[in-house]
Amino acid sequence: MRYEEAMTSRSLFVTRLYEAGLSGDKGFADFNAGLADDCRMIAEEDRAGRAWCKANGYAGYTSYASLDDLPQRTTSFGDLKKKLDRHAAAFARELSFDLAGRRLVLDDLWINVLKPGGAHSGHIHPHSVLSGTYYVETPPGASALKLEDPRLAMMMAAPTRLDDAPEEARAFVYVQPTAGTVLMWESWLRHEVPANAAKTPRISISFNYAWR
Numbered sequence: 001m002r003y004e005e006a007m008t009s010r011s012l013f014v015t016r017l018y019e020a021g022l023s024g025d026k027g028f029a030d031f032n033a034g035l036a037d038d039c040r041m042i043a044e045e046d047r048a049g050r051a052w053c054k055a056n057g058y059a060g061y062t063s064y065a066s067l068d069d070l071p072q073r074t075t076s077f078g079d080l081k082k083k084l085d086r087h088a089a090a091f092a093r094e095l096s097f098d099l100a101g102r103r104l105v106l107d108d109l110w111i112n113v114l115k116p117g118g119a120h121s122g123h124i125h126p127h128s129v130l131s132g133t134y135y136v137e138t139p140p141g142a143s144a145l146k147l148e149d150p151r152l153a154m155m156m157a158a159p160t161r162l163d164d165a166p167e168e169a170r171a172f173v174y175v176q177p178t179a180g181t182v183l184m185w186e187s188w189l190r191h192e193v194p195a196n197a198a199k200t201p202r203i204s205i206s207f208n209y210a211w212r
Contacts, residue, residue, distance in 0.1 A: 018091040023180035034076035059118025064110040107210035114202045120193035128208035132184035135177040141197035144174040148190040
């Protein structure tokens with residue numbers, strides 16, 4: 001009699017995406033409305049940021065290249081930092097990071113006001129450990145976040161995936177956030193924002209955490 005060993009497979013080197021919602025937090029409506037107001041106010045007042053956007057073809061406004069002190073500027077951004085710090089710590093535990101007595105520190109925090117039709121091409125966040133985005137306003141048709149399989153450049157002669165392939169087997173995954181969503185990933189994960197199909201701007205706040 002012939003006996004065959006059971007065949008198994010398992011996932012290795014998993015890429016994690018952290019997702020949390022702040023909409024259930026006490027006082028969320030006022031908190032988020034305050035952030036939206038502050039984002040618009042800063043976008044209007046930040047001449048250097050608007051000049052950078054014009055020079056670099058950014059369709060809307062970002063404070064990425066002009067401001068580095070948002071948590072100190074307004075109460076709403078200070079409150080957001082406290083919330084993000086807690087979620088970054090939780091994600092670090094999930095990733096089994098050994099921080100060796102050091103900690104993850106919010107290193108960058110910037111506003112993105114993406115106009116209809118605007119997009120952000122594929123990129124990574126060098127010199128960081130964790131990166132992510134908090135979504136302030138996501139009107140109907142607003143862009144999803146597009147995440148790329150980090151093995152994509154090494155797949156060589158691999159066939160394409162079936163249309164109904166499970167999420168973990170796809171080359172690209174699209175995540176459609178709503179207002180109050182926090183998404184977080186390791187900073188080496190390539191991602192992009194497709195063209196904003198909404199009729200009004202999509203407002204988000206992106207961030208990086210460094211190991212110090």
